[in-house]
Amino acid sequence: MGTTTNPYELHLDQNPANYVPLTPVSFLQRAARVFPDYTSVIHGQRRFTWKETDARSRRLASALAQRGISTGDTVAFLAHNTPEMYEAHFGVPMIGAVLNAINTRLDADAIAFILDHGEAKVLITDREFGELVTHILGKVFYKPLVIYIDDPECENPGPKIGECDYEAFIAAGDPAYQWALPANEWDAIALNYTSGTTGNPKGVVYSHRGAYLTAVSNALDWGMGPHPVILSNVPLFHCNGWCFPWTVAMTAGTFVCQRRVSAKVIYDAIADHKVAYVNGAPIVLGMILNAKEEEKRSFDHIVNVMTAAAPPPASVLASMEQQGFRVTHVYGLTETYGPSVVCAWKEEWDHGDIEEKARLKARQGVPYTLQFDLMVADATTMQPVPADGETIGEVFCRGNQVMRGYLKNPRASDEAFAGGWFHTGDLGVMHPDGYIQLKDRSKDIIISGGENISSIEVEGVLHKHPSVALAAVVAKPDIKWGETPCAFVELKPGHNLTVEDIIAHCKANLAGFKCPRDVRFGDLPKTSTGKIQKYVLRKQLQDEVGDSVPL
Amino acid sequence: MGTTTNPYELHLDQNPANYVPLTPVSFLQRAARVFPDYTSVIHGQRRFTWKETDARSRRLASALAQRGISTGDTVAFLAHNTPEMYEAHFGVPMIGAVLNAINTRLDADAIAFILDHGEAKVLITDREFGELVTHILGKVFYKPLVIYIDDPECENPGPKIGECDYEAFIAAGDPAYQWALPANEWDAIALNYTSGTTGNPKGVVYSHRGAYLTAVSNALDWGMGPHPVILSNVPLFHCNGWCFPWTVAMTAGTFVCQRRVSAKVIYDAIADHKVAYVNGAPIVLGMILNAKEEEKRSFDHIVNVMTAAAPPPASVLASMEQQGFRVTHVYGLTETYGPSVVCAWKEEWDHGDIEEKARLKARQGVPYTLQFDLMVADATTMQPVPADGETIGEVFCRGNQVMRGYLKNPRASDEAFAGGWFHTGDLGVMHPDGYIQLKDRSKDIIISGGENISSIEVEGVLHKHPSVALAAVVAKPDIKWGETPCAFVELKPGHNLTVEDIIAHCKANLAGFKCPRDVRFGDLPKTSTGKIQKYVLRKQLQDEVGDSVPL
Secondary structure, eight states: OOOSSOGGGSSOOOOTTTOOOOOTHHHHHHHHHHSTTSEEEEETTEEEEHHHHHHHHHHHHHHHHHTTOOTTOEEEEEOOBSHHHHHHHHHHHHTTOEEEEOOTTSOHHHHHHHHHHHTEEEEEEEGGGHHHHHHHHTTOSSOOEEEEEOOTTOSSOOOOOSSSBHHHHHHTSOTTOOOOOOSSTTSEEEEEEOOOSSSSOOEEEEEHHHHHHHHHHHHHHTTOOSSOEEEEOSOTTSHHHHTHHHHHHHTTOEEEOBSSOOHHHHHHHHHHHOOOEEEEOTHHHHHHHTOOTTTOOOOOSOEEEEEESSOOOHHHHHHHHHTTEEEEEEEEEGGGTEEEEEOOOOGGGGGSOHHHHHHHHTSOBEEOTTOOEEEEEOTTTOOBOOSSSOOOEEEEEESTTSOSEETTOHHHHHHHHGGGSEEEEEEEEEOTTSOEEEEEEGGGOEEETTEEEOHHHHHHHHHHSTTEEEEEEEEEEETTTEEEEEEEEEEOTTOOOOHHHHHHHHHTTSOGGGSOSEEEESOOOBOTTSOBOHHHHHHHHHHHHGGGSOO | OOOSSOGGGSSOOOOTTTOOOOOTHHHHHHHHHHSTTSEEEEETTEEEEHHHHHHHHHHHHHHHHHTTOOTTOEEEEEOOBSHHHHHHHHHHHHTTOEEEEOOTTSOHHHHHHHHHHHTEEEEEEEGGGHHHHHHHHTTOSSOOEEEEEOOTTOSSOOOOOSSEEHHHHHHTSOTTOOOOOOSSTTSEEEEEEOOOSSSSOOEEEEEHHHHHHHHHHHHHHTTOOSSOEEEEOSOTTSHHHHTHHHHHHHTTOEEEOBSSOOHHHHHHHHHHHOOOEEEEOTHHHHHHHTOOTTTOOOOOSOEEEEEESSOOOHHHHHHHHHTTEEEEEEEEEGGGTEEEEEOOOOGGGGGSOHHHHHHHHTSOBEEOTTOOEEEEEOTTTOOBOOSSSOOOEEEEEESTTSOSEETTOHHHHHHHHGGGSEEEEEEEEEOTTSOEEEEEEGGGOEEETTEEEOHHHHHHHHHHSTTEEEEEEEEEEETTTEEEEEEEEEEOTTOOOOHHHHHHHHHHHSOGGGSOSEEEESOOOBOTTSOBOHHHHHHHHHHHHGGGSOO
């Protein structure tokens, strides 16, 4: 029966004609070639075409190369969502360098740590951060080349720190610079530090391949046609704006910049630029709904809103839909290039009432089209839990939308990948129809009298109360029960509630053991990306209890 | 400045969590998990869901594995576009085997050659070909396991040749069979023999990676949203139906089968199954437009029609649009997984008149979104021609949508990939806006008195004549001019024209030297895939001329 050698292994190798490393930089090449005069980027009074964005990105690559930057070198950005930051997503990888977009809300110590850890050779910063940069430069061990962005839209420019401004820097570059494909599609394209609620942040490394496939899947999973106009309320320093800069190039769409998210910015972008895609943290939904009348603008197209992790309550969803917004719920982590799970919507669900729709949409969902696999499993044995919508396990995923690992942190990488799956650290359930739903971060679960209490579930009930603006529930040490739920509540302006009101509301909506025993009112501590810092709340409770409870 | 080692090379390797070989089989896994009850495949009275297609594909994989078929083994199909053939696109690669879908219009000798050359271990055939299979089995050197498909829709079943029928064969397989990812995404997934106008056909080898990326790009470049319903008039033995079986799984759409293309089949599929995507050779456009009134059905959605290589004339395009069809023009070869070039449409072109739109749409266009590069260049020096829409060169492409090579034909592979580009053998021009337009196959160009004459251009003029059904123009040896154009013309039924009519029509529309000196009327010889066999016409002319012209 045939030859003994597999004939498909003979003289059918990869060569430059039939194998090209996947890199999202190729999307820019195509956009500039096929749609040279289409609008690529809008920022205030500035407006670029794909031909221009391509030339500017090549100039940036060329200028960096002139300064000796090359493969495996880190180029850091400390900037808002401006055209320069957009171009960095192409110009930096064009020379094989790695883009490290840094969270602008961090303090000088944290940023200095990141620059040193990432060994950044270049730091490109917005003038707004001039003072901060001075402090940072006083702290870093490796001194990077510093360039500043002098954005005319900047309302509070600080001192000009650095060698020259960005425009002068790239003016020295060649607009026709011939960039090379990465030697390997596994090569690093970006470095993103996790916000790190405890300890030093970890540097998540993205590959060209992963960025490429995420960019494509974004378009598939959000149902984006050609030339979408998108306002990214996700900062580009957060998972590279969920990889949407690359998606926009692939679709030859338009990327609308902003220096600061606000209701006015969102509505103006929708009305003035026909933005049809808006992404952002759940807070963006609130901004849209609670905009003042003078901020709202009318529009006559559907605006798609992608929001992550925190499911929109039914009332929010209903209001959004009435006002012409269509919400897509996604879930992911920095380690998964941003969203890699989507609550893929089924037409037949359109017929349910709004409560039912909200219940379905509250689920995080299924793997992205180009992500490979997702499971909820016992954290130790890694055996999948029953798909009963009840049994809590850890969420695991695997596929090309998982990071290469943590930079210079082999132990953390090994832990994250133990058993051949990425450990998200999130707890959830698997519903019978294959959709997952998050129940908690593993460290946020409350164990009271041996029973697991999902802080997300209790928070969901609190958020249904019309006077509650924001709520967080954490474990309070308890001699009898081990832990009990304690609620921290921010009320809406002009509203008043008592502890008893909150507890009564919870008792009406929750099993008794899940109800908070303790309720505190006041502003909640948040990270620079707007996440509630539960560890601060937990620490506060532990400090109060002091040594009275063995921990 | 930092360490001397590239930190991105350390302990950031591929592992099962963060690297999964690209394979379109994963699309079936996702469709079955997320949309288990959505309709996957429709054929006559049969209708399957994704859960069922997944189970049947696993049964096929399992049944093949039970018979010792494994990685690198070829499984041949001689079948129409039926559910069994659809399942083969998943069941065969699930075990690492290679699908060889064979052109059903070939004769026993050609098929025997293909089976032996591809070393097929299994042959699965439709009963319609029972007699043919008997002949084939008398000719092959390697005797494959033979299974027959007993399709209830078959109107002329032949003898049952083989061990058992397909249903019995897969019934022995496990519907929960645990398939494995390919060891390498470069592994072969399919083997497609070119129709081969001269000499023995060549076996084009596709990889899992290429099939995956083509499947994705199909959806992007045709603007397919979720759950498209498609009627493939492209036979699945032709570039695996341009890789659309995999696209349909990725989008959890519906694949509508047919045993034979006809106007009635097309209209019924559109009206009964809400087919919104129809692909096929240019002849399909004619079928749609020239359908009898009793074959036509009304519908109230847009039907997208993808057609390859031969540009639709303005009149055809206008009629199509009036009747609710939207035509997308693509170009590719078996070697590029089917279409890899698309005439990407620009909204601003909608405002032109129909002649202008037809002129723009007649161009083959730009690389597919996930294809890397395309150029028109001098065939010898490989220097790009000026983008003037005039200078003719050979069309070259490179990217992941290029075959691995020709099976057991290293010389042909090396020639095809010389210089790091795939040589299409087609001649074309590059327009100033970056869109290519085909002018001819390199062997079809006519060189008359040192001037190049594009046979496609002359044919285009002939096709504009209202009485001409089909025309082919080839070189006729000529003592004075070297070659002159000779036209072969099929007239529409009931129409009459003289040679003088044709020549006058050409003179009114073409430069004098491009006008045919000779015109012949009659049916044109066609390949089994409907291509005109110009080599037959050329040979006829050469035989006539005999030795009178030195060749």
